Amino acid sequence: MKLYKNSLRNRIFFSMMVLTIIASVLIAGMSIYQFQEQAKDYHEKRLLRKEQAIKEHIAFILDETTYEVVTRNLPYIFKEDIYDLSAVHGMPIYVYDLNGVLLKSSKAQFISDSLHNQISSGIIKRLKNAEDDRYVEQFEVDGESYRSSYTYLTDNKFKNIAILNLPYIENDDFMNHELEEFLKRLALVYALMFGFSIVLAYFLSRYITRSIRNISDNLKELDISKRNRKLEIDYKGTEEINTLVESYNKMVDELEESAVKLATSEREQAWREMAKQVAHEIKNPLTPMRLTVQSFQRRFDPEDPDAKEKLNEYSNSIIEQIDVMSNIASAFSTYATMPAQKNEETDVCMVTQLALDIFNESNINYTEDTDSLMAVFDRTQLIRVVTNLVKNAIQAVDKDRENLIEVSITHDDLRIYLEVKDNGTGVHPDNEKKIFEPKFTTKNSGMGLGLAMVKQIVENFNGKIEMNTVFGKGTTFTVTLPRS
Numbered sequence: 001m002k003l004y005k006n007s008l009r010n011r012i013f014f015s016m017m018v019l020t021i022i023a024s025v026l027i028a029g030m031s032i033y034q035f036q037e038q039a040k041d042y043h044e045k046r047l048l049r050k051e052q053a054i055k056e057h058i059a060f061i062l063d064e065t066t067y068e069v070v071t072r073n074l075p076y077i078f079k080e081d082i083y084d085l086s087a088v089h090g091m092p093i094y095v096y097d098l099n100g101v102l103l104k105s106s107k108a109q110f111i112s113d114s115l116h117n118q119i120s121s122g123i124i125k126r127l128k129n130a131e132d133d134r135y136v137e138q139f140e141v142d143g144e145s146y147r148s149s150y151t152y153l154t155d156n157k158f159k160n161i162a163i164l165n166l167p168y169i170e171n172d173d174f175m176n177h178e179l180e181e182f183l184k185r186l187a188l189v190y191a192l193m194f195g196f197s198i199v200l201a202y203f204l205s206r207y208i209t210r211s212i213r214n215i216s217d218n219l220k221e222l223d224i225s226k227r228n229r230k231l232e233i234d235y236k237g238t239e240e241i242n243t244l245v246e247s248y249n250k251m252v253d254e255l256e257e258s259a260v261k262l263a264t265s266e267r268e269q270a271w272r273e274m275a276k277q278v279a280h281e282i283k284n285p286l287t288p289m290r291l292t293v294q295s296f297q298r299r300f301d302p303e304d305p306d307a308k309e310k311l312n313e314y315s316n317s318i319i320e321q322i323d324v325m326s327n328i329a330s331a332f333s334t335y336a337t338m339p340a341q342k343n344e345e346t347d348v349c350m351v352t353q354l355a356l357d358i359f360n361e362s363n364i365n366y367t368e369d370t371d372s373l374m375a376v377f378d379r380t381q382l383i384r385v386v387t388n389l390v391k392n393a394i395q396a397v398d399k400d401r402e403n404l405i406e407v408s409i410t411h412d413d414l415r416i417y418l419e420v421k422d423n424g425t426g427v428h429p430d431n432e433k434k435i436f437e438p439k440f441t442t443k444n445s446g447m448g449l450g451l452a453m454v455k456q457i458v459e460n461f462n463g464k465i466e467m468n469t470v471f472g473k474g475t476t477f478t479v480t481l482p483r484s
Contacts (some may be wrong), residue, residue: 016201017194024190031182039170046169047136047147053165054089059392060154063087071097074135074162075104080105094165095153100124103162119163123150127163145170205246293318314382343461346377348416349409355386356407363402368409374415375481381457388454389420396424396475416481423474427467435467454479 037079061081068075074095078085086093088105093106126137127150134151146169153162302309349368356366390405395401406421427435437454456463458479468474 002156012204013201016197016204020194020197024186027190028186029181030185034132035182043147043168043170044136047166049091049150050091051134051149051151051164052164053091055151055153055164057085057088064154069161070159071103074153078104086333089118092167094167096163098160098163100456118363119150124163127152154348170373197452224398231279342378342380343376343378345374346379346382347374348373348382348418348481351379352386352409352418354409355383356390358387359390359394362407364390364405364407366407369411370409370426373409373411374484375416375461376484377461377481378457385400385454385457385479386418388451389479392451392477393420393422393424393475396422396426397441398424398472414483417478418479418481421474426471426473426475427469428471432467432469436465 061077062069065077067077069077074097080344081105082093082095082104094102095104096119097100099204100121100123123135123137128135134149137148137149137150139146146167148165148167149165152160153164157160180205349370349372352368353366356364386407390407393405394403401423404423406419408419408421410417410419445467455465458481461481462477463481466478466480468478
């Protein structure tokens with residue numbers, strides 16, 4: 001039932017199937033009930049017709065008899081005629097006096113324990129109280145259903161002279177056969193109807209849920225960082241679906257407005273933070289510059305034989321602080337305005353080796369699993385990626401052990417993997433999620449922009465960078481690039 005619960009389309013489909021089955025069962029049940037009622041009505045009317053025909057026949061016999069038409073003479077009047085009556089009308093006939101004592105019958109004995117030579121007082125009482133001077137008793141014997149009618153026989157002056165009893169067997173074989181044939185045909189019709197309902201329910205559920213599924217697919221693709229596509233309203237659809245589509249399109253508009261506001265707010269906040277960081281970093285070298293100038297003013301003596309040497313020392317100090325400020329400005333400028341990338345075929349192995357040639361450290365080991373691997377990447381920016389990662393590895397040195405840096409390039413059918421591994425201090429668990437954020441650094445110097453810049457470069461070329469670190473043991477950066 002999980003499928004039924006999770007899908008609106010399947011709910012509609014299975015609901016229609018259940019409704020079809022329930023409808024077929026109800027119609028079959030009503031058909032059986034209707035056949036039973038028809039059979040009951042048929043037997044009632046058939047018994048009434050036979051009773052009327054027999055009474056008319058008896059009236060004719062009474063008119064033709066030479067006996068006086070009184071109760072005591074009835075056995076003589078019907079001595080032979082009662083058998084003809086029974087044969088002509090096809091049912092047994094019993095004649096009782098007004099007290100319920102059997103006078104004459106067309107059979108020596110009817111069904112054992114069902115009829116007797118004496119009518120019960122209860123039946124006689126019900127017959128007397130009947131408005132139409134007629135009473136019908138229903139009973140079963142040995143699984144057979146019977147109707148037994150009781151009515152009065154009258155003379156030519158309409159005086160009651162006897163009680164006529166006509167036992168009637170309800171033979172439903174024909175009706176049951178008709179019912180069985182009807183149910184077979186009904187089952188065939190509903191089998192075809194059920195197959196048609198499956199097809200109809202399938203396409204109807206698809207039609208009903210098409211717009212909802214379209215909205216669901218668009219919701220999955222909804223991205224605040226890009227312009228989202230609106231849905232076209234099908235005015236031939238239902239009012240509820242059209243309302244849902246309108247609500248979705250309104251949400252897309254509101255989301256786009258919120259995204260613009262959020263982007264503007266984030267950009268403004270980023271520049272404010274950047275301005276604070278620049279101001280902070282520039283103030284750091286200004287303080288020693290101020291102290292150097294003030295000290296020079298107080299202590300400089302032009303007549304001092306070492307004046308030239310002190311002047312050079314002062315100039316070098318000022319130049320050093322100016323260089324620091326220049327480096328700060330360059331670092332922020334590099335991060336803020338990345339040079340336009342070139343989508344060119346680059347040999348990753350060759351460019352990585354060129355980048356490593358800049359370093360003179362003997363503890364850098366380089367390995368590759370092939371001589372040449374091509375990727376669509378800006379050659380200059382790939383050099384910046386490699387140098388930044390190696391610089392980080394060099395600066396992560398652990399004083400308690402010899403620093404070792406391993407640079408390796410591997411590949412598979414689709415990707416190239418550039419790995420820079422060190423055995424330095426590693427990254428503290430509290431800082432792992434911040435390592436690629438701008439301004440974040442654990443060093444005493446630097447702007448904290450190197451890894452953020454590397455991440456930006458790599459992602460611009462549809463690649464990704466991951467870090468795996470163990471605090472106190474070392475860090476591994478893995479750059480994954482698609483092969484060209």
